[in-house]
Amino acid sequence: KIDKENERFSLGIKQLETDPWEEIAIRYPVGSVIEGTVTNITDFGVFVEIEEGIEGLVHISEIPQDKGRSSVDDYSDGDRVKAKVVNIGKKERKIGLSIKKAVEAEERSYYSYTGQSREATSNLGELLKEAVVAVQPPAEEAAAEVEAEEPPAEEAAAEVEAEEPEVEED
Numbered sequence: 001k002i003d004k005e006n007e008r009f010s011l012g013i014k015q016l017e018t019d020p021w022e023e024i025a026i027r028y029p030v031g032s033v034i035e036g037t038v039t040n041i042t043d044f045g046v047f048v049e050i051e052e053g054i055e056g057l058v059h060i061s062e063i064p065q066d067k068g069r070s071s072v073d074d075y076s077d078g079d080r081v082k083a084k085v086v087n088i089g090k091k092e093r094k095i096g097l098s099i100k101k102a103v104e105a106e107e108r109s110y111y112s113y114t115g116q117s118r119e120a121t122s123n124l125g126e127l128l129k130e131a132v133v134a135v136q137p138p139a140e141e142a143a144a145e146v147e148a149e150e151p152p153a154e155e156a157a158a159e160v161e162a163e164e165p166e167v168e169e170d
Contacts, residue, residue: 020054021093028085028095033102038079046075048083048097056095058083064100082106 001010028034028050036048036056045059058081063071075081083097084105 020051021090024054024095025088025090028088030085030087033082033084033105034097035080035082036097038075038077038081041072041075041077043072046072046081046099048081050095054095056083056085056097058097058099062086062096062098062100064103 003009034050034056036050038046039049039055040047043060045057046063047055047057049055060072062083063075065071081099082102083099084101085095086098086101087096089095
């Protein structure tokens with residue numbers, strides 16, 4: 001800036017560098033999880049510095065609640081936190097963050113990781129079937145064995161009649 005009347009001019013070092021807000025959406029896209037440092041705590045949320053000169057706001061509604069109360073009191077200046085980028089206002093130079101959504105994303109990735117790494121190779125029904133088959137012979141062989149062991153029905157009936165005691169009548 002040049003001020004001819006007062007014979008002054010102003011220079012700025014920031015103007016030599018590119019505006020970080022031009023690339024903020026590329027470096028921190030919506031949905032990405034960032035780690036930053038708490039710089040300020042207010043009644044409406046927590047400010048988190050993502051990088052030098054760039055802060056985001058974690059609104060009070062985006063902070064996990066503990067037993068119905070807001071956990072803003074659980075944070076202090078200098079704490080490191082993970083938060084998910086929920087919106088970017090380039091014109092307003094604002095970044096909306098969510099600790100709640102970062103926690104949910106971390107839990108989802110944990111459960112999907114453990115679910116994929118430990119796929120079930122069999123179920124209880126299959127295991128029982130294998131155990132029964134290993135102990136029992138196939139059905140055809142079992143039927144042949146039963147036929148060979150049991151006498152015909154006529155012989156069995158005769159044996160039952162022969163075994164019945166006679167009852168004497170007075």
